[in-house]
Amino acid sequence: MASAGPKSAGGIVPTRLRQVAFVTDDLAKAKRLLTSILGTEIVYEDPRVGAFGLANFLVAIGGDIIEVVAPTTTLRASTTAGRLLKKRGEGGYMIIMQNEDAAARREYITSNKLGKVILNDEHDDVVTVQYHPSGMKGGIIPELDSHRPSKDNPKPLTSPFSPWHACGPDYKAYSAIMKRNTHIQLGGLVCRLAPGDVRHEEAPRQWEDMFGVARSRDLLAFTNARLGFMRGEEGKPEGIVSISIGVTGQDTLQGILDRASKEGLLEDGWVNLLGVKWSFYLASFGNAKTKL
Numbered sequence: 001m002a003s004a005g006p007k008s009a010g011g012i013v014p015t016r017l018r019q020v021a022f023v024t025d026d027l028a029k030a031k032r033l034l035t036s037i038l039g040t041e042i043v044y045e046d047p048r049v050g051a052f053g054l055a056n057f058l059v060a061i062g063g064d065i066i067e068v069v070a071p072t073t074t075l076r077a078s079t080t081a082g083r084l085l086k087k088r089g090e091g092g093y094m095i096i097m098q099n100e101d102a103a104a105r106r107e108y109i110t111s112n113k114l115g116k117v118i119l120n121d122e123h124d125d126v127v128t129v130q131y132h133p134s135g136m137k138g139g140i141i142p143e144l145d146s147h148r149p150s151k152d153n154p155k156p157l158t159s160p161f162s163p164w165h166a167c168g169p170d171y172k173a174y175s176a177i178m179k180r181n182t183h184i185q186l187g188g189l190v191c192r193l194a195p196g197d198v199r200h201e202e203a204p205r206q207w208e209d210m211f212g213v214a215r216s217r218d219l220l221a222f223t224n225a226r227l228g229f230m231r232g233e234e235g236k237p238e239g240i241v242s243i244s245i246g247v248t249g250q251d252t253l254q255g256i257l258d259r260a261s262k263e264g265l266l267e268d269g270w271v272n273l274l275g276v277k278w279s280f281y282l283a284s285f286g287n288a289k290t291k292l
Contacts, residue, residue, distance in 0.1 A: 010108050013212040016157055017186060017222040018145070019058075019065040019096035019166060020243065022274040023081045027070040030274060031057050034066065037259045037271065038245070039252070040181045044168040053079040058167060060174075060181040061245065063160040064224065065167065068274065069093060080141070090275030092240025094130075094141040095189070096166070097211060097222070100157050102127040102146035105212060114210045119143075125150055126165045136210075137203035138191035138229060139238025144211055157223070183252050185283060187244035188219075188226035194238040203229035240276050246283030256280050 024030045035041060043058045043065065053075030058067045071082035081093060099105060103122070106129045109115045119130035125148040133141045147156035147163060156162045160178075167174040193200055204215045207227070213220045220227040232238060247253040257280065260271040271278040 010112070010209070011212060012208070012214045013099050013101075013105070014157060014223050015144075015211060015213045016098040017064070017095065017189075017225040017227065018098040018164060019067055019094075020092070020186070020189065020240075021067040021069060021094035021096065022091065022240075022276070023084050023093040024068055024070050024090050024274060025085055027055055027057065027068065030068045030070075033263060033265070033273060034059050034068065037256060037263065037265070037273070038184055039256065039259075040184060041177050043174045043177050044166070046166065046168065054081055060178045062182045062185045063162070063164075063178045064186045065096075065164065067094075067096075067166070088237040088239060088275075091237070092140050092189075092191070092276060094143055095138075095227070096143040096145060097213070098145055098147075098157060098164075099212065100146055100149075102129050102144045105129075105144055109210055115142075125153070125156075128165065137193055137197065137200075137206055139194060140191060140240060142207075142211070183248050185246040186225045187246045187279075187281065187283070188228065189240055189244075190228045190230060190242045192230050192236060192238055192241045193232035195232045195234045195236065197232040197238075200229045200231045242270075242277040242279060244279045244281060247280050248283060250282060253280055253282055 040059045043060050045057045049056050053072050054069045055072060056067055056069040058065050069081050071079045076082040084093065106117060110117060116132040117129055118132045121128040128145045130141065130143040136142060147153060149156055153163050161175045163171050193203060201218055204218055204220050207213055207220055208215050213222060215221065230241065247256060257266060260266040265272050
């Protein structure tokens with residue numbers, strides 16, 4: 001019998017939603033609002049993204065990450081972020097997932113012509129693979145990365161504060177920030193399909209087939225969060241519509257809502273920030289459940 005090759009190397013694999021990126025026109029304002037409202041800290045500002053005409057910062061959501069990027073003035077028109085801002089305004093930019101072997105999944109995806117790789121990088125224990133969003137339901141750039149297990153990082157997928165390449169080289173420093181900000185956790189996202197696309201039930205199937213993320217009914221079930229999809233609507237752009245964040249403790253939750261209210265960003269129980277709806281809910285992290 002012939003050995004199994006890349007075409008048969010698909011299937012469901014445990015996958016973590018490790019990082020969500022947003023795009024803004026005002027990085028300083030976004031930094032102030034995110035850190036103050038959520039009560040979190042800056043993990044890293046990556047000088048390497050300057051090569052792509054961007055500036056960024058990352059904040060800790062427990063062991064997961066929210067990134068915000070902004071195009072630099074001189075290269076604005078040539079960046080994807082700049083084009084998205086012109087087309088849709090502030091909003092979602094990328095979803096960065098983590099599994100145990102992003103290279104193997106890349107071979108499966110490319111050999112089966114399921115997607116087009118637009119960025120591929122392998123160094124040290126890290127594999128980073130970014131895919132073209134064309135044809136992907138949800139209006140977001142997908143990226144699938146992995147860290148190879150090592151003596152110092154034996155469980156890169158399941159350890160809540162495992163090393164994450166986007167946070168820079170100083171693991172001791174950024175893991176301490178992650179651990180100081182466990183009062184919040186990533187719960188889920190909802191993406192709207194393109195105008196005219198009402199087949200929202202097909203979206204999780206597509207992502208499952210391509211990336212191996214398990215489905216739970218009409219949701220993608222990451223190990224730490226959920227991703228849902230809604231029908232496209234005329235006059236409304238595709239992309240991330242909402243993000244949900246679990247919060248430990250009623251006082252902490254109320255503090256987030258009070259700070260959002262002082263900024264004039266609190267709507268009917270949700271926060272209008274970075275072009276999307278932020279929902280905060282009381283979570284018991286000892287028996288954490290995600291919520292959309």
